[in-house]
Amino acid sequence: MGVSIKTPDEIEKMRVAGRLAAEVLEMVDSHVVAGISTEQLNQICHDYMVNVQDTIPAPLNYRGFPKSICTSVNNQICHGIPNDKVLKKGDIINIDITVIKDGYHGDTSKTYFIGEPSIKARRVTEASQASMYEAIKIVKPGLALNQIGKTIEEYIAPFNFSIVQEYCGHGIGKQFHEAPQVLHYYEKRPAKPCILEAGMTFTIEPMINVGKRHTKLLPDHWTVVTKDRSLSAQFEHTILVTDTGFEILTLREEERALFP
Numbered sequence: 001m002g003v004s005i006k007t008p009d010e011i012e013k014m015r016v017a018g019r020l021a022a023e024v025l026e027m028v029d030s031h032v033v034a035g036i037s038t039e040q041l042n043q044i045c046h047d048y049m050v051n052v053q054d055t056i057p058a059p060l061n062y063r064g065f066p067k068s069i070c071t072s073v074n075n076q077i078c079h080g081i082p083n084d085k086v087l088k089k090g091d092i093i094n095i096d097i098t099v100i101k102d103g104y105h106g107d108t109s110k111t112y113f114i115g116e117p118s119i120k121a122r123r124v125t126e127a128s129q130a131s132m133y134e135a136i137k138i139v140k141p142g143l144a145l146n147q148i149g150k151t152i153e154e155y156i157a158p159f160n161f162s163i164v165q166e167y168c169g170h171g172i173g174k175q176f177h178e179a180p181q182v183l184h185y186y187e188k189r190p191a192k193p194c195i196l197e198a199g200m201t202f203t204i205e206p207m208i209n210v211g212k213r214h215t216k217l218l219p220d221h222w223t224v225v226t227k228d229r230s231l232s233a234q235f236e237h238t239i240l241v242t243d244t245g246f247e248i249l250t251l252r253e254e255e256r257a258l259f260p
């Protein structure tokens with residue numbers, strides 16, 4: 001399948017799904033503290049999605065994923081499965097939320113600090129977030145998709161960090177993962193070149209490691225960790241290409257000042 005162009009009606013549904021996904025992150029914020037387990041965070045988010053929002057948690061049973069959210073702690077890069085592990089001061093945790101509302105998906109994630117982070121943890125987390133913002137800002141019709149990866153790579157280059165290559169952003173809509181693949185590093189000659197058009201919706205979700213870029217899949221078949229056990233941070237937004245540029249469909253209140 002090629003890259004779908006959403007109709008005005010679909011775009012409105014994507015706006016609703018995106019806002020609801022963002023609201024889950026805002027809701028869970030005050031619960032992300034030392035002493036709570038990732039399973040408790042899963043339960044809080046699940047109940048909110050199902051009982052308050054009337055949304056479907058997209059991860060639950062997606063290709064056999066057993067929980068409603070992904071929680072990736074410290075050296076876990078992505079797709080961490082919530083469990084009884086209790087968060088402690090100094091941890092960082094990415095919470096990745098995907099909701100389905102009215103048949104459409106909204107996908108977003110944020111890395112939280114538990115108490116005061118180490119200097120390294122703060123730097124890698126801030127670099128991941130800022131690289132995502134830099135990439136979002138260049139989005140407009142006519143842009144070659146591989147410029148997103150180029151922008152992230154150029155932003156990360158001055159740091160002694162690395163960019164995960166095995167997992168990428170993705171088109172999103174009726175499907176959780178649609179074309180195109182959105183690489184977070186520069187591919188000069190992409191296998192499937194793509195020029196952005198108004199009405200496309202996709203995620204940008206860079207995973208940045210303190211150490212080397214290489215990944216390892218845990219025996220649970222889901223949790224992706226850094227091979228060298230170094231810290232990893234990620235942020236994700238769902239983006240709409242508009243006639244003049246972009247709209248962040250999963251923008252949180254705390255980010256409003258950055259994108260007025």
Ligand code: MF3
Pocket residue numbers: 058059060062063065069070079096097098107203205222236
């Ligand atoms: N939300 C993830 C993404 O950003 C995908 C999670 S798949 C799951 O694409 F099955 F682990 F939930």
Ligand code: CO
Pocket residue numbers: 107169170203205236
């Ligand atoms: Co995603």
Ligand code: CO
Pocket residue numbers: 096097098107108109236
């Ligand atoms: Co996600």
